[in-house]
Amino acid sequence: MTVEEKMIKIQKLLEGSAAIGRFNNPIKEGSLTNRNICGVTTGYTFGLNNLSYRGIWLSTFEDIKIMVDGSEVLQENVVLSIKDMKIPVRDLSGHSEVFWGAEDVCGLIVYQIGGLAAGKHKIVIDLKRRNDFGHTVGNGTQGYEEAQEFLNPLHIRDEAELEVM
């Protein structure tokens, strides 16, 4: 193996190892279902795995994009479901009172008459969120320009093939 070939493998490995122990795979396997309301399919939903070793505040989400079978889903049709609430994903930043803990069931609902056809679908989720805490400190806005851990949100991308039964 040449040094260049080793470097490529090592870089890939070390990038991957940074994610070990982290929570970078939000799509919950086997969770895709259509929403059937009194015989009417109003959309579809899938579950989310928690994104932190200790739970997160919903207000730390800055953006959630979903792609299904290669097409981007309109964000205006998507809500996050948690603790008997359904919160539009574009409004999550305003919900600093909602904590997503280990025991909370959380998922995304996409409103779309007819839902998805039975069979397999490729789901991609692309999200940005801030750390809940960091080591740069201050009061209110004072010194916030130094808080790189909050100014540069984490970018998480996950994809999975899920089946609607």
Added chain:
Amino acid sequence: MSKLKHSVTLYGFGPEYMRGQKSLEDILKQVKSIGADGFEIVSPQMVDGHPNPSEEWIKRFIDLYRRLEMTPVCYSIYVDNGKHKGRFLTEDERFTWTINEMEYAKRMGFQVVRSQEGLLAGTMEKLLPYAKALNLHLSVELHGPHTPDSPVFREFEELYDRVKSPYLGFVMDFSSFISGPPATVLNTIPDELCNKELLHKIRRLFETTEIPVEELNCRILSEGGDEADVYIANKKLYTGRHGKMGSDYFRTHPDYEGFRRYLKHSKYMHGKFFHIDKNLVSEGIDYPGFVKIMKEENYEGFIASEYEGSQFNPGITQVEEIERHIRMLDKLWEEA
């Protein structure tokens, strides 16, 4: 007889708990089997209903640890400065949030509340009457990349020196005093991708000498390694920092005197570790040096075993690692 009081933080069991693989009861039973004197819980991680758990949950939790004959010691809380886009928390938010958490800590029977430096010294001082009234030791965790001399921690130290109260203090985490990477740091890299024997030699030289990194890299190349080995050394052997998170490695000069100074304000500490070998040695952290200081200063608080090494595939379980950590600490205390 050893005078060290041992705690185990449930934090290390967090990934299994968050993924639903183990319940709180499963984890407490495992920790009980290790035989420590007490335990620490991370409030947002394992307190169901955080930040306002139900009366029913609190009762069940107390019944559980009493049934297992376990002692709650430390309630770990946070200052979630990332909660609002564009700003840190305000003093009102930090102050009221911390009182709420302290109330729950008290109700659940804990003695120590561990917060973070984001609390700020001024807010800490306003909380002193509450800590005193609730008979809780409220502390901020000194964690890497900070050291005892970081300005924000000096402000806490100045406060503590001024008010001289047993109700305020530090929880020192050994991530602020690391000499080098753990012995297991290269475990996840396949042998065919690197010269592992040489890299371990460089790792030990990095930890135990002050030979410049540039010279260590030259040695890699002159002793049979290649650019790929240099790349691994730069990424994995010389730093544990990830931007503003993680820890620096201090080689032969972790801040022993800062550790000694902060001990007088400590009733609890995080014995962070990544691997203890079968000879009860934790390469990368000078436990013998720090335990010696603890004994010299008659430290009477708890030390929690806080394991963070599972990412390095050590080949033994977390429970085995914690058992070794406790045995190592007792041995070092006896020998100091």
